[in-house]
Amino acid sequence: MVEKLGTIRDAFGLSAGSLADILKASRASVYNWLEHELPTERFAQRIDQLYSIAKKWESMNVYHYPPGKLMKQKLGDGPSMQERLRREVLDTGEITMGLEDLLALMRNQREKMDRAKIRSSKAQGDTASQKEILERITGSITSDK
Numbered sequence: 001m002v003e004k005l006g007t008i009r010d011a012f013g014l015s016a017g018s019l020a021d022i023l024k025a026s027r028a029s030v031y032n033w034l035e036h037e038l039p040t041e042r043f044a045q046r047i048d049q050l051y052s053i054a055k056k057w058e059s060m061n062v063y064h065y066p067p068g069k070l071m072k073q074k075l076g077d078g079p080s081m082q083e084r085l086r087r088e089v090l091d092t093g094e095i096t097m098g099l100e101d102l103l104a105l106m107r108n109q110r111e112k113m114d115r116a117k118i119r120s121s122k123a124q125g126d127t128a129s130q131k132e133i134l135e136r137i138t139g140s141i142t143s144d145k
Contacts (some may be wrong), residue, residue: 001033001044002033002036004048004050004051005033005034005047006079007055008022008047008053008054010066011057011061011066012054012057012066012067012081012085013069014066015116016030018032018071018082021086022082022085023043023046023050024043024086024088025043033047051145052100053085053092053095056100057099060099060100061102063107063110067105070102070105070106070109075105078094079098081101081102
């Protein structure tokens with residue numbers, strides 16, 4: 001059970017409180033389960049369901065890092081992934097669509113980060129080009145102060 005809880009937590013980047021929230025349990029119970037205390041049958045079934053979802057996410061997640069705070073972000077026209085996982089009855093169709101939307105959200109975030117990195121490196125390149133031109137014009141070497 002400890003391994004399953006760890007997989008769920010790691011796959012989605014959940015805090016202990018968020019994990020307790022989607023399990024419909026108290027944080028104290030989650031900590032007890034992480035210390036090898038066995039949950040009741042009702043919680044064990046929910047853990048099994050969420051573990052299956054986490055494994056599916058791991059196989060879909062090409063970025064190999066957890067979504068973390070993106071779990072709380074609204075997905076398309078629907079609720080956030082955390083809200084979907086928090087429901088009493090887990091709708092696998094809705095959750096699968098949510099996982100796909102979450103992956104698209106991560107892709108968009110990654111593309112924004114890549115564009116920012118490219119702009120940053122270009123800006124540094126521009127600065128180097130400007131320094132080179134200034135050095136050619138003045139015949140002196142500029143310092144990096």
